[in-house]
Amino acid sequence: MSALLKQTFENAKKQDRKVLVNFITAGYPTIEDTLPILKNMQSAGVDIIELGIPFSDPIADGPTIQLANNIALDNGITVPKCIDLVKQARAEGVSVPIILMGYYNPILKYDEVKFVQDCAAAGVNGFIIVDLPPEEAIKFRSLCLRNELSYVPLVAPATTNERLKVLGEIADSFIYVVSKMGTTGASKTVSSGIEELCARVSSVVGKDIPLAVGFGVSTREHFLAVGKVADGVVIGSKIVNLIGESQPGQRGKVTYDYVKSILGEDYKVQVSPVVAAGKASTSTEDAKPIIEETHKYNPRFGDFGGQYVPEALHSCLAELERGFESAVADPKFWEEFKALYSYIGRPSSFHKAERLTEYAGGAQIWLKREDLNHTGSHKINNALAQVLIARRLGKKKIIAETGAGQHGVATATACAKFGLECTVFMGAEDVRRQALNVFRMRILGAKVVAVKNGTQTLRDATSEAFRFWVSNLETTHYVVGSAIGPHPYPTLVRTFQSVIGQETKEQFKALNNGKLPNAVVACVGGGSNSTGMFSPFEKDLEVKMLGVEAGGDGLDTDRHSATLTAGLPGVFHGVKTYVLQDDDGQVHDTHSVSAGLDYPGVGPELAFWKSTGRAEFIAATDAQALHGFKLLSQLEGIIPALESSHAIYGGVELAKTLPKEQHIVINVSGRGDKDVQSVAEVLPKLGPQIDWDLRFEADPSKSS
Numbered sequence: 021m022s023a024l025l026k027q028t029f030e031n032a033k034k035q036d037r038k039v040l041v042n043f044i045t046a047g048y049p050t051i052e053d054t055l056p057i058l059k060n061m062q063s064a065g066v067d068i069i070e071l072g073i074p075f076s077d078p079i080a081d082g083p084t085i086q087l088a089n090n091i092a093l094d095n096g097i098t099v100p101k102c103i104d105l106v107k108q109a110r111a112e113g114v115s116v117p118i119i120l121m122g123y124y125n126p127i128l129k130y131d132e133v134k135f136v137q138d139c140a141a142a143g144v145n146g147f148i149i150v151d152l153p154p155e156e157a158i159k160f161r162s163l164c165l166r167n168e169l170s171y172v173p174l175v176a177p178a179t180t181n182e183r184l185k186v187l188g189e190i191a192d193s194f195i196y197v198v199s200k201m202g203t204t205g206a207s208k209t210v211s212s213g214i215e216e217l218c219a220r221v222s223s224v225v226g227k228d229i230p231l232a233v234g235f236g237v238s239t240r241e242h243f244l245a246v247g248k249v250a251d252g253v254v255i256g257s258k259i260v261n262l263i264g265e266s267q268p269g270q271r272g273k274v275t276y277d278y279v280k281s282i283l284g285e286d287y288k289v290q291v292s293p294v295v296a297a298g299k300a301s302t303s304t305e306d307a308k309p310i311i312e313e314t315h316k317y318n319p320r321f322g323d324f325g326g327q328y329v330p331e332a333l334h335s336c337l338a339e340l341e342r343g344f345e346s347a348v349a350d351p352k353f354w355e356e357f358k359a360l361y362s363y364i365g366r367p368s369s370f371h372k373a374e375r376l377t378e379y380a381g382g383a384q385i386w387l388k389r390e391d392l393n394h395t396g397s398h399k400i401n402n403a404l405a406q407v408l409i410a411r412r413l414g415k416k417k418i419i420a421e422t423g424a425g426q427h428g429v430a431t432a433t434a435c436a437k438f439g440l441e442c443t444v445f446m447g448a449e450d451v452r453r454q455a456l457n458v459f460r461m462r463i464l465g466a467k468v469v470a471v472k473n474g475t476q477t478l479r480d481a482t483s484e485a486f487r488f489w490v491s492n493l494e495t496t497h498y499v500v501g502s503a504i505g506p507h508p509y510p511t512l513v514r515t516f517q518s519v520i521g522q523e524t525k526e527q528f529k530a531l532n533n534g535k536l537p538n539a540v541v542a543c544v545g546g547g548s549n550s551t552g553m554f555s556p557f558e559k560d561l562e563v564k565m566l567g568v569e570a571g572g573d574g575l576d577t578d579r580h581s582a583t584l585t586a587g588l589p590g591v592f593h594g595v596k597t598y599v600l601q602d603d604d605g606q607v608h609d610t611h612s613v614s615a616g617l618d619y620p621g622v623g624p625e626l627a628f629w630k631s632t633g634r635a636e637f638i639a640a641t642d643a644q645a646l647h648g649f650k651l652l653s654q655l656e657g658i659i660p661a662l663e664s665s666h667a668i669y670g671g672v673e674l675a676k677t678l679p680k681e682q683h684i685v686i687n688v689s690g691r692g693d694k695d696v697q698s699v700a701e702v703l704p705k706l707g708p709q710i711d712w713d714l715r716f717e718a719d720p721s722k723s724s
Contacts, residue, residue, distance in 0.1 A: 022170035025117045025145050025193035028067050029230040029251055031290065038247035040283060041232050043070040043121065043256030045088040046105055047097030049264055049271065056272030057263060058109045062116050064279035065289045068232075069114075070148065070256070073102050073122030076606040077479070077592065079486040080150050080330040084257040086473065088264065098604045099130045103142045110143035117145040119172060124152045124328055125591045127160075129605030136163040146170030146193060151328045151591065154190055155313060161190060172196055176332035177217055178493065181224050183334070188225025194252065197221060197233045198332060218249045243282050255282065316345045319507035321628035327506040329594045333486075336493040341508045343413045348515060353412070357405055357516075363437075364400050365393045366519065370527035373686075375655040376672065383538065383678035385671060386685045388524050390549065391660065397690030398520060398549045399430035403499055405516040407434040410497035417441045417496040421485040423450055423478030423545070424616030424663060425457025426690050427501030432466035434499075442466040445485040448476040450615045453701075457694050475609045477618045478545075482593055502546025503623035506594030510547075510623050517552025524685055525556055532683065539564035539684040541671040543663045544584065544637060545616050547623030549689040554635060555625070564636065567626065568670030570612035571639030579611035582639035583622040584630050592621040598630070613642035613702055614662035616690075640666040642702065643709040648672065649692065649699065650712055661690030662698065 032039045042061050046054055054071075061069055074089040074097055081089070106118055120139060127135050127149065139147075146169050152160065154173060164171040170193040175184060177200065187195065199214050218231055233246050234254030246253045259278060266274040280287075319325050327337060347353040361367070369389035377385045390398035403420075410418060418440050422428030428444040435442035444461055448470040451458050461468050474480040482504075489498045503513040521540070528537050540557055542550035544567035557563045572580030580586065583598050590599035592607055600608040600620040612618040629635035640648070645662060648669030653659045660668060664687070671686035678684070692699075700716035707713060 022146055022168055022193050025068065025170050028117055029194060032067065033251070035290070038243070038250070039067040039230070039232065039252035040065065040243070040279070041068040041070060041234070041252050041254040042066045042259055042279065043072060043254065044259060044263070045072040045074055045085065045092050046102045047074060047092030047095050048088040048260065049091060050268075051095050051097055051101065053263070053268075053271045054105050055108055055112065057275045058114050059112065060272040060276040061279060062114050063289065064276045065283045065287050066116060066279055067290075068117045068119065068252070070119050070121045070254070071102065071106065073099060073120055073126060075123040075126060076474075077483050078123060078150070079483050079593065080332070080490065082257065082487070084260050088260050093606060099126050099135070103138050103144070106139070106144050107142040118143065119146045119148055119170075120144055121148040122150065124149050125599070125601065125607075126605035128591060129601065129603070132160055132163060136160070136167050136169060140167040140169055144169065146172055148172045148174065148196055150174070150330050151594065153327065153329065153331060153334060154187060156326055156328055165192070174198055174331045175221060176330070177213070178335040179331055180335060181220070184221060184224040188229055191225065191229050194230040194232050195221065195225065196254065197231050197250065199233050199235045199246070214246060215249045240282050240284070315341070315507070317508065317511045321510075321625045322631055323589070324596050324624035324627040324631070325507060325510065326596050327594060328591045328596065329506050330490065332490050332493070333506070333594075336489070337506055337508070339413065340409075340497075343409050344508050344512050347409050347412060353408065357408060360404050363394060364404065367523045367527070368392055370524065373656050376651060377675070379651065379655055380672045380675035382680060383675040383682040383684050384680065385675050386528065386537065386683060387656075387658075388520060388553070388685055388687045390520060391658070391664065391688045391691035395426070395430045395433050396693065397426040397430065397661065398517060398552060399427040399501060399690075400433065401519055401552070402501065402513050402516045402548060403427065403430035403434045406497070406499040406512070407431075407438055407440065410440070410499070411438060413497065415495060415497040417443070417492070418499055419443045419445065419485055419488055419496055420499045420501060421445045421478065421481040422501060423447070423481065423618055424614065424661065424690070425450070425454040425461070425694060426616065426661070428461050428466070428468070429457050429464070431499050431501070432461045432464035435466065436464045443469060443488075445469045445471055445481040445488070447478060447481045448472045450477055450481070453698050454615055454694055456697070477610070478615065479607070479610065479619055486593070502548040503551045503625060504546040504593060504595060504597075504621055510551075510595065510625055513548050514551040514555055514623075514625060517548050518555045520549065520552040520687060521554060521556030524553065524687075528683070528685060536560055536563050537685045538562075538678065538682040539566055539674060540687070541566045541568065541667050541674065541684060542687040543567070543617060543667040543689060544569045544622065544626060545581070545619050545663065546621070547626045549687055551623055551625050553687045554629070558629075558634065565629065565634065566670060566674060567635055567637040568666040569637055569639045570614055570617035570666060571641040571644065572611040572613070574641055575639055578608065580639065581610040581612045581618050581620065583620060584626060584637040585639045587620070587622070589627070595621075595624050597624045597627045598622050613645060613698065613706075614666065616661070616663040617666065638670055640669045643706045644669045646699065646702065646706050646712070647710040650710065652688075653692075658688065659692035659696075660688050661692050662695045664689045665692075
């Protein structure tokens with residue numbers, strides 16, 4: 021099967037022409053359109069077809085492919101249906117090589133062994149997996165080889181010569197060269213520097229390995245220009261746009277006409293040999309590691325972690341990793357960072373919650389007051405540290421994602437202090453419900469981009485921030501706000517947030533004769549405040565670590581964000597962790613009254629602690645979180661963030677089960693000023709569930 025890909029390039033070379041590779045999204049515009057489009061591509065002269073497996077969160081793709089994915093998923097396309105489309109295409113005479121292209125999580129959910137076997141039986145020739153770099157692809161690539169299928173590596177302008185050499189060694193048919201840094205999309209002009217890029221790639225991997233260049237190609241002029249320096253040309257977004265704009269029943273013809281316009285009307289179609297199904301192998305023996313990389317800090321937490329990212333991001337992550345390692349090993353960096361503690365308000369306050377303890381009637385409850393930090397939450401710890409690293413790396417522009425707005429405010433604050441340009445990506449729904457924080461960011465000089473994709477929450481803001489970063493790597497640093505994403509972010513964020521747990525340990529000891537608390541409690545979204553609180557206690561096995569997730573409307577509904585409680589292992593936003601996903605590996609929409617916890621993934625270190633049993637995780641519903649909000653407000657005079665309110669509720673419930681001589685610490689990760697409007701909005705619905713009859717009045721003077 022992979023042999024047919026090799027033969028396609030060899031035949032084109034003998035005929036003194038270039039291979040045309042076309043991409044379409046399976047199931048778009050409808051599932052019924054896919055077969056006519058495939059057949060017309062072949063009839064018009066396409067040499068290789070890339071059939072895209074839709075994914076809910078394609079971070080390397082631009083608006084065209086994002087939209088196509090969403091529509092295809094709404095149409096009911098699944099991985100099994102994609103494979104079946106190939107099988108049907110083969111039965112109806114499509115004989116050109118077909119490569120399945122997509123993201124790793126749906127394949128992982130399907131089961132890699134079964135996926136490769138089923139694809140081989142259906143007539144697939146190979147795979148391009150956007151976020152499965154070679155160092156993560158050991159098992160998958162060996163499965164491909166044993167089933168005579170091709171694993172096609174991607175290279176980007178930023179790919180180093182060292183990596184190119186390895187990628188050349190694993191290429192068994194051709195290499196896909198991404199012509200520009202950024203996301204997919206049709207362009208009016210082709211990228212400059214393609215000739216130099218292809219020359220560099222060929223000089224490293226060898227001239228015998230064919231190169232197919234994609235990203236931005238849309239016209240015959242582009243095809244001819246790129247064909248002067250490459251063996252093949254890939255066109256995708258332009259075709260997807262055209263068939264999306266065409267009428268039902270005409271999409272096959274539109275595809276045919278477009279391919280003809282690229283190849284020229286006088287082009288004579290070359291007939292491919294009939295495709296035979298590949299042999300299926302059940303062997304699961306792993307190959308040797310493809311790339312041996314050295315890391316000061318392990319990218320993995322047991323089975324979790326890693327770097328599941330497009331090739332274009334690898335060099336920037338490597339640069340960040342080196343910058344992080346250099347910074348934390350440099351006493352001058354720590355001196356500069358700790359000099360900012362007075363600016364932050366560190367050490368943050370620590371005290372007993374007397375009335376909350378009395379209410380619970382069990383263990384003594386203590387509060388770690390991150391809400392008293394400058395900007396109102398723990399987020400400032402990480403934001404300032406990352407901005408310092410960005411300055412060491414020479415980056416002048418900063419981007420960030422935010423849900424509740426606290427990380428956005430903290431990043432905007434750090435940028436204002438150090439004179440850096442700041443752009444914050446925020447879901448449009450979060451922009452609405454966190455309008456106060458949006459205005460605070462703008463006051464601080466930041467630009468706020470309202471993301472209108474998907475659920476318009478933190479998940480979509482994170483995806484959009486990654487897309488922007490891929491296009492602006494040289495000048496921009498992405499300040500990830502939580503302990504999520506590819507290595508080194510989970511370790512980096514935890515490192516700078518661990519000041520929370522370190523201070524808690526020392527403060528508690530000072531007030532309790534050198535003892536440790538019996539439990540520490542934190543809310544869990546992505547994991548910045550929980551890993552910060554938990555990590556200094558990880559080896560203190562006598563200390564219980566309790567994380568409280570967002571239970572939304574309840575775990576018996578689809579409207580929650582309890583990833584560790586109800587999710588399954590998967591790959592999302594560049595990291596292997598627990599993910600809220602369906603049976604096809606598509607990421608679930610989530611819900612929480614708290615914008616900062618409204619996320620379908622979680623940090624890999626928390627996933628590891630769950631898998632080992634070191635930490636326990638529970639979920640608090642929206643109503644229960646609101647109850648925690650009310651308790652801390654009315655018993656201690658502290659209005660907490662809705663995120664922190666989940667921890668308050670979980671901590672109080674834990675305290676009720678423990679004897680009075682025991683002690684628990686709850687991390688109050690943020691203050692609730694930002695949430696007053698949200699609380700006013702949900703009280704009419706949730707208030708009766710917790711016996712809280714309170715309503716917001718625009719003009720209290722008119723009340724009787």
